[in-house]
Amino acid sequence: xxxxxxxxxxxxxxxxxxxxxxxxxxxxxxxxxxxxxxxxxxxxxxxxxxxxxxxxxxxxxxxxxxxxxxxxxxxxxxxxxxxxxxxxxxxxxxxxxxxxxxxxxxxxxxxxxxxxxxxxxxxxxxxxxxxxxxxxxxxxxxxxxxxxxxxxxxxxxxxxxxxxxxxxxxxxxxxxxxxxxxxxxxxxxxxxxxxxxxxxxxxxxxxxxxxxxxxxxxxxxxxxxxxxxxxxxxxxxxxxxxxxxxxxxxxxx
Amino acid sequence: xxxxxxxxxxxxxxxxxxxxxxxxxxxxxxxxxxxxxxxxxxxxxxxxxxxxxxxxxxxxxxxxxxxxxxxxxxxxxxxxxxxxxxxxxxxxxxxxxxxxxxxxxxxxxxxxxxxxxxxxxxxxxxxxxxxxxxxxxxxxxxxxxxxxxxxxxxxxxxxxxxxxxxxxxxxxxxxxxxxxxxxxxxxxxxxxxxxxxxxxxxxxxxxxxxxxxxxxxxxxxxxxxxxxxxxxxxxxxxxxxxxxxxxxxxxxxxxxxxxxxxxxxxxxxxxx
Numbered sequence: 001x002x003x004x005x006x007x008x009x010x011x012x013x014x015x016x017x018x019x020x021x022x023x024x025x026x027x028x029x030x031x032x033x034x035x036x037x038x039x040x041x042x043x044x045x046x047x048x049x050x051x052x053x054x055x056x057x058x059x060x061x062x063x064x065x066x067x068x069x070x071x072x073x074x075x076x077x078x079x080x081x082x083x084x085x086x087x088x089x090x091x092x093x094x095x096x097x098x099x100x101x102x103x104x105x106x107x108x109x110x111x112x113x114x115x116x117x118x119x120x121x122x123x124x125x126x127x128x129x130x131x132x133x134x135x136x137x138x139x140x141x142x143x144x145x146x147x148x149x150x151x152x153x154x155x156x157x158x159x160x161x162x163x164x165x166x167x168x169x170x171x172x173x174x175x176x177x178x179x180x181x182x183x184x185x186x187x188x189x190x191x192x193x194x195x196x197x198x199x200x201x202x203x204x205x206x207x208x209x210x211x212x213x214x215x216x217x218x219x220x221x222x223x224x225x226x227x228x229x230x231x232x233x234x235x236x237x238x239x240x241x242x243x244x245x246x247x248x249x250x251x252x253x
Numbered sequence: 254x255x256x257x258x259x260x261x262x263x264x265x266x267x268x269x270x271x272x273x274x275x276x277x278x279x280x281x282x283x284x285x286x287x288x289x290x291x292x293x294x295x296x297x298x299x300x301x302x303x304x305x306x307x308x309x310x311x312x313x314x315x316x317x318x319x320x321x322x323x324x325x326x327x328x329x330x331x332x333x334x335x336x337x338x339x340x341x342x343x344x345x346x347x348x349x350x351x352x353x354x355x356x357x358x359x360x361x362x363x364x365x366x367x368x369x370x371x372x373x374x375x376x377x378x379x380x381x382x383x384x385x386x387x388x389x390x391x392x393x394x395x396x397x398x399x400x401x402x403x404x405x406x407x408x409x410x411x412x413x414x415x416x417x418x419x420x421x422x423x424x425x426x427x428x429x430x431x432x433x434x435x436x437x438x439x440x441x442x443x444x445x446x447x448x449x450x451x452x453x454x455x456x457x458x459x460x461x462x463x464x465x466x467x468x469x470x471x472x473x474x475x476x477x478x479x480x481x482x483x484x485x486x487x488x489x490x491x492x493x494x495x496x497x498x499x500x501x502x503x504x505x506x507x508x509x510x511x512x513x514x515x516x517x518x519x520x521x522x523x524x525x
Contacts, residue, residue: 108266
């Protein structure tokens with residue numbers, strides 16, 4: 001293996017974030033290989049969003065280190081921001097702008113060549129063509145999510161960070177979004193980190209699951225190994241075991 | 254990955270993207286455009302009629318026609334320049350779009366430049382019709398000031414950008430809790446920069462503070478031009494020197510506040 005292929009897409013080393021003395025993220029470490037899809041699970045306040053925000057360079061760690069595609073965040077973020085993108089429920093697209101206007105502004109920010117062509121192909125792929133000239137604020141929640149996803153995929157990112165990408169979507173739309181993400185990952189070989197409360201989503205999309213609780217990593221394994229180790233049939237049960245502090249089913253190992 | 258970028262380079266293309274974003278917003282909303290013209294018109298009319306009344310009843314003001322209305326128009330450049338800058342920034346917070354922008358390759362300097370351009374665009378939409386109305390109603394032609402107007406405008410807009418940059422930093426750091434600063438901070442300049450009266454009216458100790466503010470030189474320069482018909486280039490040069498210092502200080506403060514916002518984690522959650 002050459003150095004390029006062994007460099008992780010995302011490396012998190014002893015990462016800590018404290019707000020007024022309270023640890024939101026407490027000494028976590030993990031490495032995500034290029035092309036991997038990893039789920040970040042945890043209850044409310046577990047530290048998922050703060051972790052993702054530090055990976056994006058929006059939040060400065062109290063201590064520890066985050067590198068994305070070899071660039072230390074947030075210090076060297078401008079070396080790699082054009083190779084990353086994200087979707088989060090904490091941000092919206094401007095509501096008064098049409099979908100096309102929004103996408104073209106972000107495409108220009110990311111220096112996407114052939115902006116109209118890229119928007120056209122994404123719109124076709126995400127079933128947005130008929131909404132392109134409609135104000136973004138007039139769309140349904142599912143349509144807005146697809147627009148956010150289109151924005152996240154505009155620059156064909158090598159690293160895609162998704163925070164609750166299917167929250168508030170009906171099961172049909174959520175399933176549809178998941179299949180688009182699977183396609184994108186398969187086509188581009190992108191590294192995906194997905195924070196979610198939806199266990200079936202994580203089970204379907206992720207080859208590895210990191211479970212967080214109170215800012216720390218409680219477990220980190222493949223979905224199959226987690227099920228085996230906890231002696232459970234679904235990740236939801238594993239999640240509840242971790243959230244409620246039940247012991248792993250050691251006998252099942 | 255497409256759209257490769259080597260790192261720290263400044264991109265006018267990204268600045269253009271942001272200007273386009275604000276222009277789309279502005280043209281999609283007639284109340285926003287009306288708001289740009291409404292208050293400057295009301296202000297100009299009120300002060301214009303007041304000046305008309307005084308000039309008909311007092312010898313000095315009869316000789317110094319245009320002092321009040323000139324002050325009003327120049328004050329509006331200062332005030333609306335900052336407001337145009339700050340409102341464009343606030344639009345990102347109202348739209349919850351700041352995270353998208355801060356996560357994009359847009360550099361802080363590019364973001365600020367796009368806001369400066371939009372402040373001039375918004376100012377032009379408001380001030381050009383109002384300056385024409387001032388000619389129609391009161392015979393005061395701001396444009397006749399020529400080169401002096403360019404010097405006044407350059408200095409006032411530089412100050413307005415400096416204040417806008419500082420307020421943007423406060424908003425990043427403190428969220429919409431600091432929103433009132435965007436609307437009111439410039440009013441601190443109203444008494445101190447002697448918009449409607451000469452600096453000599455102030456107590457001596459306060460005059461030192463007034464002369465440390467670039468707009469003071471502009472308003473004194475305007476009075477000198479309108480009353481004594483003398484263009485004071487020395488005042489404009491001094492204003493520019495103070496503006497350079499103010500702009501550098503505001504930019505530094507913005508970067509420090511942005512850094513602090515990253516530490517506090519306030520870039521994603523920019524609400525109250």
